[in-house]
Amino acid sequence: MGVNDAGEAIGLANDYRTLKSGKQNRDGFELWLMGDLLLKELGNDLAPTIAITFHLLNGQDICKVTVNPAPHEVFVILKDRNGQSKKCFFIRAGNSTRSLDDPSELISYIRDRWKS
Secondary structure, eight states, X not given: OOBOTTSOBOOSHHHHHHOOSSOOSHHHHHHIIIIIIIIHHHOGGGGGXXXXXXXXXXXXXXXXXXXXXXXXXXOEEEEOTTSOEEEEOEXXXXXXXXXXXXXXXXXXXXXXXXXX
16 A cells, blocks of 8 residues: 555555544554454454555555465455445455355355365
């Protein structure tokens, strides 16, 4: 984060200003990113799989998020257009993200991915 599509550092200053915690800096951004966004949606037990690091590039703060494979399946709760919550399961297929909605595909994927 803090890098545009051309790979140029644009920094996180604008992002810092949006933080309501009173900490409009790296620390506040990490607190928001890890606690209010990622772990809130994915589950606190996944904290060990996520690493957030900050770097200075051309005088600009940038942020790198590294996510290691989860030790178990992870569902995300999304709301549809009517505001109804639904648990969803996503996989990466090449360079795309796909939802596994078919129960048999979901069971098969989870069984194969996390064999005991």
